[in-house]
Amino acid sequence: MYEIKEYDDSLDLNYFYDKCKAKGYLNNCSKSKLVKNLMTEKEFKLWILYFNQKPIGTTALHSFKDVMGENSYRICVRTCVISEDTHLSKVRTLEGILHHQNITSQIYIPLCLDYIKNKGLAYITTCDKDTASMKAVHHVYAPALSKKGVLKKIKDIFYKGTQQTVWLLDRDQFVKQVAQDPQCKYKLV
Numbered sequence: 001m002y003e004i005k006e007y008d009d010s011l012d013l014n015y016f017y018d019k020c021k022a023k024g025y026l027n028n029c030s031k032s033k034l035v036k037n038l039m040t041e042k043e044f045k046l047w048i049l050y051f052n053q054k055p056i057g058t059t060a061l062h063s064f065k066d067v068m069g070e071n072s073y074r075i076c077v078r079t080c081v082i083s084e085d086t087h088l089s090k091v092r093t094l095e096g097i098l099h100h101q102n103i104t105s106q107i108y109i110p111l112c113l114d115y116i117k118n119k120g121l122a123y124i125t126t127c128d129k130d131t132a133s134m135k136a137v138h139h140v141y142a143p144a145l146s147k148k149g150v151l152k153k154i155k156d157i158f159y160k161g162t163q164q165t166v167w168l169l170d171r172d173q174f175v176k177q178v179a180q181d182p183q184c185k186y187k188l189v
Contacts, residue, residue: 003053004111007035007046016048016055019082028058028080038062038078045115049081049107057081059108061115064123067159068166071120075112075169079104097144100178104141110178113171122169124151127162142167149173 005011013031020029028034038044041062049057057080064074081103096102109122116122126138142165145151151167158164 001052002107003050004107005048005050007048011048011055013048013055016058016082019056019085020080023082025080027078034058034078046078047108047111049103051086054085056085057103057108059104059111061112061122067157068121068123068154073112073116073120073122074125075116075122076104076108076124079108094140094144097141098148105174105178109169109174113169113174122171123154124167124169125159125164126167127164129162138165148177150177 016028017030017034020026026033027037035046038046038060044060044062046058046060048055049059051057059075059079060077061073061075062077064072067074086103097105100106113122124142126142127134128138129135142151142153146153146167150170150173152170154166154168156163156165
């Protein structure tokens with residue numbers, strides 16, 4: 001089943017890197033692209049998602065105080081899932097987004113929020129790039145969650161060499177919706 005491991009250099013991620021290369025997920029296709037980029041941040045966490053003992057995904061967070069001030073975190077950074085290696089069939093549908101039937105809502109966001117606890121606010125950034133599924137996240141995922149009151153568009157910025165949109169995650173609304181949705185397979189604490 002699923003297992004999350006905090007990144008350390010001893011993890012063998014070659015299977016994951018190879019899958020990312022084949023799919024064109026350039027931000028996750030090597031240790032250099034995935035890990036070394038995050039190591040420039042003052043505070044960061046990187047997690048590896050395993051399914052049946054294979055590394056099939058990643059998510060990370062880092063301090064976002066240089067953009068949004070003290071006690072702010074950018075979550076769901078380097079988020080990736082090799083979806084054909086999972087059991088969730090609704091990963092890329094509007095229904096799956098609205099009912100939180102995806103790994104991001106059921107595993108990645110709760111993991112990030114658990115790390116942050118009450119230390120600060122959680123932000124997600126999106127951009128209109130044709131890399132991996134970022135365009136869909138920017139035009140479908142974030143706007144859908146915005147209509148549900150989970151995300152609020154804050155501003156557009158030039159960040160990390162790209163024009164991006166900053167969204168504030170309403171933690172309370174997110175937890176409430178996931179806990180109350182009858183379709184949600186997992187319940188948050």
